[in-house]
Amino acid sequence: MDSRDTRTRIVRAAAELLQRQGYEGASVKPIAKAAGASVSSVYHFFPGGKQELAVEALRHGAAEYADLLSEGMAASPDPAEGVAACAHLMVASLKTSSWVDGCPVAVTALETVGRVPGIQQAAEEALAQWQRLVSTAIQRSGVPADTADELASTIISTLEGAELLSRVRQDDLPLRRAATHLSQLVRFAVAEHVP
Amino acid sequence: MDSRDTRTRIVRAAAELLQRQGYEGASVKPIAKAAGASVSSVYHFFPGGKQELAVEALRHGAAEYADLLSEGMAASPDPAEGVAACAHLMVASLKTSSWVDGCPVAVTALETVGRVPGIQQAAEEALAQWQRLVSTAIQRSGVPADTADELASTIISTLEGAELLSRVRQDDLPLRRAATHLSQLVRFAVAEHVP
């Protein structure tokens, strides 16, 4: 059964091209070619066209990114070290891909804000999912939920922004510095709330 | 003399559309129309075509953003409060524009990383300029240059990322939380280095 296989190949190819070139830059024909499928198949599996495909690709990329964050936060029982581990995982992924395999949501989200509601909603859910993931990991150290939520929000923000800086500069320094500072912030919050 | 006037109108319109729709999404004809000029004029003033226009538009937007950061850091002699002021200026700018007038560099930079060298370089210079600006403001409180540089890097990262979150969620909470946490980080560094 190629069917489910072809579908997921298309989603994967779309996710990859979307994160590299954005929504407008990634066109349907190259996506199909990268997936080893034909344009007809794309529109067969995604009758909603490019937009529907993009939403599903975003969800796919978001799940992969969530795995990376999970792995990072699981690297140590100390969430301060976990956050740093996330940043270092991102560095590794960026380096092995020549600074191309970054956050699968940022570009597409930014260029469609307020213009393609479906995509914006998918991006929103992705960010919320990541934030929940980080927040619960922090709460395991005794930090109250609201404080952990606030921290997680800034952690996601900083990781996103630091990845932007690192990609533009082709240099892992911004991400490594972000890792240090975020660890500091988390250590603070933990020290303050667990005596 | 319309000449210089038309040119700057084109640059301004390009900067605006670039930040909202990205490099691929902002096409030449709408830019010209928004500037009240004709396509011929665009190619008259920018023989290098869309790419040359984008580079100049990026520089224009970067300077405006630098003004915002300057204003924020000048709001208080305490850099911790200055950083928070920057975030709140960004909130104000985003709110009055229905979450569309954000960082003029992020989208375009992300979608052209590794594919349009001129744009990538312009984005790199913009980020470096902002970082220098923040770093010197922090150094005025006695923080050594290398520590201030590291802080400034994370500050830019976090502001960029928080703006992404705020725009996607149409909610100023991520930026306001980032302001709090960044103030905390700066206060730390200052307290550590000035006895």
Add this chain to the structure above:
DNA sequence: GCCCGACTGGATCGAACGTTCCAACCAGGT
């Protein structure tokens, strides 16, 4: 063996893309 619905390859659509071209324009110098 046949049929039917899922799937695919390739041609094709109108619209929009970036870019080019040229005739017209309009000021300033002579």
Add this chain to the structure above:
DNA sequence: ACCTGGTTGGAACGTTCGATCCAGTCGGGC
């Protein structure tokens, strides 16, 4: 009054965009 060189409007170029159409291929149920 006339040229001249920077500037403009509008049509046109070939290409690519997202999307549609259709004739076919294919495998599983009858």
